[in-house]
Amino acid sequence: MAAVASSEQQQQHHQEKRIEDELSYPIMVAERVRAAADEADSFKTECSEVWKQVDRLLQMLRSLVRFATSAASSPGGPPLYERPVRRVASEASKNLDRALSLVRKCKRRSILRRVVTIVSAADFRKVLSYLEASIGDMRWLLSILDADGSAAAAGGGGGIVLSLPPIASNDPILSWVWSFIASVQMGQLNDRVEAANELASLANDNDRNKKIIVEEGGVPPLLKLLKESSSPVAQIAAASALCNLANDLERVRVIVSELGVPIVVQVLADSPMKVQIRVAQLVARMAEHDPVAQEDFARENAIRPLVTLLSFDTFVDDSMGQLGRQSIHSIVQINRELGKKTAMMGRSGNRPLTNSFSSFSHSEGSSRGGNHRKDRENEDPAVKLQLKVSCAEALWMLARGSVTNSRKITETKGMLCLAKLVEKEQGELQYNCLMTIMEITAAAESNADLRRAAFKTNSPAAKAVxxxxxxxIKEVDNPSLRIPAIKSIGSLARTFPARETRVIGPLVTQLSHRNTDVAAEAAIALNKFACPDNFLHVEHSKAIIEFNGVPALMRLLRANEITQLHGLILLCYLALHAGNSESLEQARVLTALEGADRAVIAQHPELRELVSRALIHLNLYHAGINSQRITYLP
Known part of the structure; x- marks a missing residue:
């Protein structure tokens, strides 16, 4: 990624070196028009009119060259926004070439040439219209750049210009995007904020606008505004525009290639809360759509400030509880790792932990972090809640499908915070935290090292989760919350010892849930307990039967195809691992397996063998069964 970014920077630098050459060509052509007009033998009046228009264009081109040279030589000033300059200069070059070709035809040459070359007044009208269009384009370009220094022409000192240049007459959005990006890159602070908000609004309208903004170079100035501005309003505007752009892999990849990830992490760690809310949302969007962004955020250690912000004020009201005590220890540990000397924990109860959760600061921004501390403590509770919602969503998206990020969350003791918020909060915050836990447990299921490190049986964090x-699972009758909780327990199936039967009972109960999605997820989770890959599959299978899971499974076989499939698999596992159970015989499991839906089995060839093995195994234990029934499956 660094190599790609370096290559793009070199290419951009090369283009910057050529901008003066690109402007010098139309100036050279304009000078040739002057000479050709002086030498014209016919249509002298028309040629003179052409030269007048060319001369107006020439003066504007020279103003633009002076402005470009001044911008390039000013080390502290903003760089020239080149996209519209190149487009307008290219169009002007074409129109000047047309003018030069026409005027040259008016010079006296051989009789044959005069016969072949026929010039009419209509040709001059056409060329003059082209030149007038280029003059309009150039006037508009100078106004958005304020290259002539005229406040009136620039709409008030280089502000946003919404007039429509001829070059964009068929696509007004293009001229608006150019004007907004130029203001973000080169304008005064108020204009930059207004332009960033306009870009955010355009990007929010449709994907075509997003594509134009990115293609026209809108990402770098927005990142610069986000990084360098000391105004929270400007940072929020820039983050909002970037967030609205970041809903597509290619566009997120552009932000990443422009070294946006370290900028985002820096701002996240050291900004007022309202800025952090929008930046955390940007992290979530980028991580959601681009696995490369996920990896870059892990490399830049974005997890730690997110966990710190999510933990802010979380344990103040629960400092005496066991979970709270463990969390306090975790908080102190986090702060020590960040290089903080002390964790202020007043004995009188006045702000016992709030100072521990001041914004996570990089060395270059530690003073600013201190400035935000008091504002953070006195912030509106609604703002604090929204920040936690955004941080939890960002952690969810960073953890999704990523073992690395999931491990980092567990290493920062983030699971304790997530467990506490699931316990105390409701609504979107509770849901985002639960989904983050679901992603962490899914990563642990696929990675034995993470599973052993983060979900040891004696781990307070694992116990809390x-x-x-x-x-x-037991108390919250909301499928959108119950299903991820069930999935999480299923992902942890290999971590539970045989004696830990308390997790089996609630899952078995959910097999009878009226919502078929919940019932199906419960069956999937229990399959992970009873499958042969689980070392304790025999003990878990017996526990499922003891919790009266067989009758519920028999009912699942009469539900939809999904529940039938997973119910049938679990029933086969129970038959294979606890085939001598009387519960299986009493429930007529053998008959049920023989009568299993052939359509379901046909769609899943591996299920055919599993059902056959289960039938054979059951026949060994259950007397009086006709052995010919074993071969019932086609």
């Missing part, structure tokens, strides 16, 4: 997952 499991407690809240079980509570959600």
């Amino acid at each position: 499991v407690e809240q997952l079980l509570r959600m």
